[in-house]
Amino acid sequence: MERLADQLGYDFWRPLMRAIDSSGPGVFRARPPHDMSVHDYALAGDLEQLQAVVDLLVLGSSDRAPGVPPTVARALYDDHGYASFTNGLEVALSSAVDQSETVHRLKALHRETIIPAGTLRTAVWDTYFRPLARVSTEVNIFDRFLFSGLVKTSKFNGNASLLTWLLDSLDRDLPRNATVNLFARSGNRVADENHDKTAQPYSVGDISDAVKKSRRWRRNGRLHLYVDDALDHDRHVRFSCGHAIMPQGGFDKLRFREGALLKPFSYAYVPPGDGLNRRADEEAKARSRGIHYVHRSKDEGFVRQA
Structure with a gap:
C-alpha cells in the first residue's frame, strides 16, 4: 500500500484516511x-x-x-x-x-490526460468516471454548452445522446440518494453563439424531453438544473468524494459512433486542494445568479424554483 500511495499520490490517500478517521464529510459509507x-x-x-x-x-x-x-x-x-x-x-x-x-x-485517471479515439463508450465511463461516481453522494456537471446538442439547425435535428448517456451511467453507479446538479447556459445564449444562422434555441422543456429518453433515470427530485448565461469558461464534473475532471474542449466533444469515441478527448484531473475549491466556488456563484429548476419526474419535467 505504501508503494501505491507513492504512485497515486498522497493527495489521493491522505484526505480519505483523515475523513475516515474523523467520520467527516466526503466519505460515503455503503x-x-x-x-x-x-x-x-x-x-x-x-x-x-x-x-x-x-x-x-x-x-x-x-x-x-x-x-x-x-x-x-x-x-x-x-x-x-x-x-x-x-x-x-x-x-x-x-x-x-x-x-x-x-x-x-484509479492510476489511469491520475496519469493519463487524453482518452484515445476508438475507446469504447463503456470503457470511457468505467475507467474515468465510475470509480468516482461509486463513492459520491453529489455530482456537479458544469459546462456552458452542456446542452448544445439540443440546438436544431436546418441541417441538424438535435441529439440528446450525451445527456442520456451521462444520466444512465450516473443512475447505475451513484448511491441511492445521490444528487446530480447540471450547470449550463440558456438555449437563447447558446443558439446566438452558433455559427449557423438557422440555429434554434432549446428550452427547459426540451431538456425535460431529453431526460425522458434516459432509460434508467428515476431519481425524482434528485436532478437540479441551474441556467446561468454568465457561466465561466471552465468546464468540469466535480464529485463529492473530493475529485474533479476538467475536459479541455467541453463535454459535447464526447462523441461516439457505433459505441466508440470519435476523436481523442483531453482532460485534466483535479485533486483535493485549491483547484477543486475554485470549481466549487464557480458552482456557488452560478447557483446564486442562475435560474434554478428541479426535475420532479419524467411526467412533470423540470419545475422552476422560487
Whole structure:
C-alpha cells in the first residue's frame, strides 16, 4: 500500500484516511441491503450481492475469505494473490492489490490526460468516471454548452445522446440518494453563439424531453438544473468524494459512433486542494445568479424554483 500511495499520490490517500478517521464529510459509507455486512455476504458465498457493496476486497496474507470457491482460493493464496469474478468483484491480497483493475483505473485517471479515439463508450465511463461516481453522494456537471446538442439547425435535428448517456451511467453507479446538479447556459445564449444562422434555441422543456429518453433515470427530485448565461469558461464534473475532471474542449466533444469515441478527448484531473475549491466556488456563484429548476419526474419535467 505504501508503494501505491507513492504512485497515486498522497493527495489521493491522505484526505480519505483523515475523513475516515474523523467520520467527516466526503466519505460515503455503503449500506448493503438487509443490513448485511461484507463478512456476511462472503460467508454466504453471495458474491453477486457483495459486488453491489464493493469493487475491490483487500485481504491480509493470513486472512481467509469465507465463501470463496476453491479455484479462486488457489489463485488468491497459492498463485497470484489476486482473483476476479465474472460479476466484476475483485479480491486481492495486500501484497498484490496493484494487480486489480480497480487500482489500474484509479492510476489511469491520475496519469493519463487524453482518452484515445476508438475507446469504447463503456470503457470511457468505467475507467474515468465510475470509480468516482461509486463513492459520491453529489455530482456537479458544469459546462456552458452542456446542452448544445439540443440546438436544431436546418441541417441538424438535435441529439440528446450525451445527456442520456451521462444520466444512465450516473443512475447505475451513484448511491441511492445521490444528487446530480447540471450547470449550463440558456438555449437563447447558446443558439446566438452558433455559427449557423438557422440555429434554434432549446428550452427547459426540451431538456425535460431529453431526460425522458434516459432509460434508467428515476431519481425524482434528485436532478437540479441551474441556467446561468454568465457561466465561466471552465468546464468540469466535480464529485463529492473530493475529485474533479476538467475536459479541455467541453463535454459535447464526447462523441461516439457505433459505441466508440470519435476523436481523442483531453482532460485534466483535479485533486483535493485549491483547484477543486475554485470549481466549487464557480458552482456557488452560478447557483446564486442562475435560474434554478428541479426535475420532479419524467411526467412533470423540470419545475422552476422560487
